Amino acid sequence: MNDVIIIGGGPAGSSLGCYLSMMGISNLIIEGAIFPRAHVGESMVTSSTRVLKEIGMLPIMEREGFVRKYGASWHAPKGKEFAIEFGEFPQAGIEQDYTYHVDRSKFDQLLLKRAEELGSKVYQGVRVQKVLFEDDWARGVRVKIGDSEVDLPCKLVVDASGRSTILGNQLKLKQKDPIFDQYAVHAWFKNVDRGSGHTADFIHVYFLPVERGWVWQIPINDEITSIGVVAERDVFREAKLDVESYFEKYTQTNPDLARAMQPAVRINEFKSEGDYSYCMEKFVGNGYILIGDAARFVDPIFSSGVSIALYGAKYSATQIRQAFETGDFSAATFVPYEERSRKGVAIWYEFIRLYYKLLPLFTHFIQSKEHRLQVLQLLQGEVYDRSEVPVLQAMRNYVQAVEASDNHLFKSQLTSIAID
Numbered sequence: 001m002n003d004v005i006i007i008g009g010g011p012a013g014s015s016l017g018c019y020l021s022m023m024g025i026s027n028l029i030i031e032g033a034i035f036p037r038a039h040v041g042e043s044m045v046t047s048s049t050r051v052l053k054e055i056g057m058l059p060i061m062e063r064e065g066f067v068r069k070y071g072a073s074w075h076a077p078k079g080k081e082f083a084i085e086f087g088e089f090p091q092a093g094i095e096q097d098y099t100y101h102v103d104r105s106k107f108d109q110l111l112l113k114r115a116e117e118l119g120s121k122v123y124q125g126v127r128v129q130k131v132l133f134e135d136d137w138a139r140g141v142r143v144k145i146g147d148s149e150v151d152l153p154c155k156l157v158v159d160a161s162g163r164s165t166i167l168g169n170q171l172k173l174k175q176k177d178p179i180f181d182q183y184a185v186h187a188w189f190k191n192v193d194r195g196s197g198h199t200a201d202f203i204h205v206y207f208l209p210v211e212r213g214w215v216w217q218i219p220i221n222d223e224i225t226s227i228g229v230v231a232e233r234d235v236f237r238e239a240k241l242d243v244e245s246y247f248e249k250y251t252q253t254n255p256d257l258a259r260a261m262q263p264a265v266r267i268n269e270f271k272s273e274g275d276y277s278y279c280m281e282k283f284v285g286n287g288y289i290l291i292g293d294a295a296r297f298v299d300p301i302f303s304s305g306v307s308i309a310l311y312g313a314k315y316s317a318t319q320i321r322q323a324f325e326t327g328d329f330s331a332a333t334f335v336p337y338e339e340r341s342r343k344g345v346a347i348w349y350e351f352i353r354l355y356y357k358l359l360p361l362f363t364h365f366i367q368s369k370e371h372r373l374q375v376l377q378l379l380q381g382e383v384y385d386r387s388e389v390p391v392l393q394a395m396r397n398y399v400q401a402v403e404a405s406d407n408h409l410f411k412s413q414l415t416s417i418a419i420d
């Protein structure tokens with residue numbers, strides 16, 4: 001019998017495989033695709049470095065020459081640009097002042113290979129059809145191999161199936177986000193004018209003149225740049241345009257972006273992603289755990305997803321080790337992982353909500369001497385094990401003051417998002 005079966009070999013599943021193998025816990029990763037496979041989510045935050053270091057991925061990242069990401073830059077609709085650099089806020093346990101932009105087909109394959117090197121057994125091209133339960137306990141998974149269905153028993157099932165959310169669907173745990181219903185259209189381009197100088201390889205985020213609208217510009221290598229247009233799904237619906245015309249239209253609405261895209265040539269098909277913000281009612285149960293996107297997905301404006309997946313693996317591994325030490329695989333053993341993870345992601349969520357509530361608030365706070373380092377701390381993914389985040393309260397207070405005033409400069413830019 002397998003000790004642990006992990007469904008999915010994305011960043012969450014593979015990094016968990018690494019941790020468990022390092023702890024001497026045998027694990028099988030079952031991945032439905034055959035790698036390399038394309039995936040959205042190409043820009044990381046610096047907190048990821050801690051996990052990559054622990055599982056021995058940093059030398060591999062350097063050897064493979066992934067683009068170093070030293071900072072981030074935002075472009076307001078009228079062309080004003082402001083940037084941050086990670087070197088300004090050093091993080092405990094992280095020696096580099098940069099993180100990475102990645103071609104996910106390559107990164108995910110290397111991470112899965114790293115898990116295999118450390119001891120994970122890996123099946124690729126095998127889809128899990130369902131998680132098997134006896135009474136209230138997960139006891140294994142059913143996979144389809146060729147025409148046959150095969151049941152694989154284990155002591156613990158981990159759902160790391162990403163937005164496929166296999167266990168969340170099976171147990172009807174999914175709660176759609178009450179606020180966010182975003183839609184993204186993206187593709188890779190050659191010849192994007194990324195500018196020159198040290199900000200050329202930053203992530204660039206361009207604000208669009210529609211509610212919750214923005215565009216990402218992520219360098220994949222010297223030649224290729226990923227560009228994605230994100231806005232509320234209604235903006236796409238109401239535009240009544242095909243994906244290409246919609247993309248063209250909105251990339252023209254920010255002058256800096258229009259300039260960057262002028263010489264650009266698309267090199268692959270457009271892909272679209274929608275309906276991607278949700279939270280599962282619970283992340284753990286008897287004999288099972290959900291990690292990464294399989295547990296929760298928050299809007300990608302701050303490139304948080306891979307970091308959340310990696311920390312989900314790190315923190316769940318601690319509780320899994322405890323389960324193997326005590327022999328107790330009940331939900332109670334895994335609850336500390338759920339609490340730690342929920343609290344961390346709730347900080348990302350609140351930050352994102354305030355960002356969308358009032359865009360100038362973000363620009364104001366990031367440029368303020370008093371708050372800048374605290375905002376950097378959030379942008380760099382330091383959201384876990386924090387008892388308080390004063391800058392979020394300061395942002396809430398600021399929003400309330402704008403709401404209460406009759407003539408505040410930012411009043412007309414408040415959106416309809418509710419802030420508690």
Ligand SMILES: Cc1cc2nc3c(=O)[nH]c(=O)nc-3n(C[C@H](O)[C@H](O)[C@H](O)COP(=O)(O)OP(=O)(O)OC[C@H]3O[C@@H](n4cnc5c(N)ncnc54)[C@H](O)[C@@H]3O)c2cc1C
Nearest residue numbers: 008010011012032041043128162164292293300303305306
């Ligand atoms: C528009 C958009 C932009 C984004 N931008 C960023 C960004 O810039 N930076 C960032 O960090 N994050 C970003 N993200 C989020 C990021 O993509 C995810 O958070 C991250 O990939 C989560 O990793 P994961 O391992 O949980 O899931 P995944 O990476 O999705 O991996 C899940 C794996 O499970 C496999 N699988 C699924 N079902 C089964 C099954 N039944 N059986 C076997 N295998 C299965 C899949 O094939 C897949 O390989 C973005 C997301 C979106 C939608």
